Amino acid sequence: xxxxxxxxxxxxxxxxxxxxxxxxxxxxxxxxxxxxxxxxxxxxxxxxxxxxxxxxxxxxxxxxxxxxxxxxxxxxxxxxxxxxxxxxxxxxxxxxxxxxxxxxxxxxxxxxxxxxxxxxxxxxxxxxxxxxxxxxxxxxxxxxxxxxxxxxxxxxxxxxxxxxxxxxxxxxxxxxxxxxxxxxxxxxxxxxxxxxxxxxxxxxxxxxxxxxxxxxxxxxxxxxxxxxxxxxxxxxxxxxxxxxxxxxxxxxxxxxxxxxxxxxxxxxxxxxxxxxxxxx
Numbered sequence: 001x002x003x004x005x006x007x008x009x010x011x012x013x014x015x016x017x018x019x020x021x022x023x024x025x026x027x028x029x030x031x032x033x034x035x036x037x038x039x040x041x042x043x044x045x046x047x048x049x050x051x052x053x054x055x056x057x058x059x060x061x062x063x064x065x066x067x068x069x070x071x072x073x074x075x076x077x078x079x080x081x082x083x084x085x086x087x088x089x090x091x092x093x094x095x096x097x098x099x100x101x102x103x104x105x106x107x108x109x110x111x112x113x114x115x116x117x118x119x120x121x122x123x124x125x126x127x128x129x130x131x132x133x134x135x136x137x138x139x140x141x142x143x144x145x146x147x148x149x150x151x152x153x154x155x156x157x158x159x160x161x162x163x164x165x166x167x168x169x170x171x172x173x174x175x176x177x178x179x180x181x182x183x184x185x186x187x188x189x190x191x192x193x194x195x196x197x198x199x200x201x202x203x204x205x206x207x208x209x210x211x212x213x214x215x216x217x218x219x220x221x222x223x224x225x226x227x228x229x230x231x232x233x234x235x236x237x238x239x240x241x242x243x244x245x246x247x248x249x250x251x252x253x254x255x256x257x258x259x260x261x262x263x264x265x266x267x268x269x270x271x272x273x274x275x276x277x278x279x280x
Contacts, residue, residue, distance in 0.1 A: 001050050009038065009045035010180075010187045018175035019046060025173055028114075028132055028154035033177030035159055036222020042177075043113035043155040052153070053106070056113045057099035063120050065127030068098040072141050091141045100131060104148040112152040118161045125168035133171055180223060182209065192227050196234065204230060207253045211260075216268055221259040229258040 003019040005011035011019075019042075022029035031039045047054035057068055077094045080087075087093045097105070103112040117125060131137045135148035156172065158164065180188060182205060189201055208229070212220045221229075232255045252269045253259065260266055 003046050003049050006045045006049050008048075008191060009041060010184060010191060011042075011045075012184065015042070015175060015177065018173065022173040023153055026151055028156050028172045030156045030158065030164075030169070030172035030174045031177060032158045032160055032174070034179055034220070034222060036224040037177045037179060038223065039157040039177060040113065040115050043111055043115075043157075046153065046155065047111040050111075050153075052108060053110045054113060055099055055103050055106075055110050055152075056115060058115045059117055059119045059124070061119050061121075063124070065120075065124050065131075066098075068100040068114075068128065069131065069137050069146075070098050070101055070139060071096045095139065095141060100128075100137070101146055103152040104135065104146055106152070107149060109150040110152050112154045114154065114156045116159060117156050118158040118164065122162065122165070126165050129167060129171065179212075185223065185226070188223060189227070189230065193230060193234070196230065200233065200238075201230070204233060208259070211253065214269070214272070218264050218268075219261050225259050225261075229253075229255060232258050 001023060003011070003016055003023070005016060019029060031042060033039055043056070044054055072091075073094045073096065077088060077091070099112065099114075103110050132154060135151055136145060138145050185205060186201065189196065189205075193201075205226075208221060208226050211217070236255070238254060252266070252273055256266070256269075260269070
């Protein structure tokens with residue numbers, strides 16, 4: 001069972017090696033990188049590549065580790081007991097399985113995605129150490145031990161918003177997805193728009209990479225934003241000579257709203273454009 005990439009996902013040799021190493025070691029694969037570099041999509045493509053289901057657990061700031069195992073709805077059970085409902089004596093009727101339980105109880109191996117783990121509080125990763133290590137957990141309400149039928153392939157993504165505990169990191173295989181260079185980016189664009197005019201892509205990518213080099217930019221445009229921008233350029237039928245012969249004194253590209261996501265960066269580019277015009 002080896003990950004070789006897919007037609008929909010351009011994976012570098014280093015990334016493919018990291019995925020296969022994590023599978024061989026039977027350790028969670030911790031993926032970091034800039035937003036928009038394809039961390040979440042990677043898990044989907046691993047599942048597709050090796051032909052197994054994907055179970056996604058999207059982490060929020062309020063998510064607790066226990067929710068990944070199970071949740072016991074004591075309030076509903078109390079209400080039903082007061083109403084005399086049937087089945088109230090069976091506590092299992094009030095236990096909701098979490099994503100880890102789903103992955104552990106699956107009859108076939110699955111890919112389990114724990115997406116953006118750094119959004120949760122600092123104790124969240126530590127609270128999952130034993131479950132991810134031993135592939136089992138205990139349900140106290142039913143006195144039941146849940147063990148993985150097939151060890152899932154665990155992919156964990158992080159945007160580096162906060163440091164993860166050392167004890168957690170020791171149990172993972174780590175890989176950082178570097179931002180794509182121009183050649184890799186061209187391959188990614190070809191996946192999404194195989195028939196796009198090469199001259200348009202060339203001019204658009206020059207603008208895109210120049211924009212990422214602007215000092216002081218609060219949020220650099222990502223791969224997904226380049227794809228969105230190209231889609232708009234195609235939809236509006238922008239000729240490539242508009243990009244090629246653009247006013248070099250202006251730092252703001254056409255349809256910039258697909259690339260620039262906050263007003264501080266727009267104001268920064270406007271100031272740069274003003275300064276360029278004065279120098280001109």
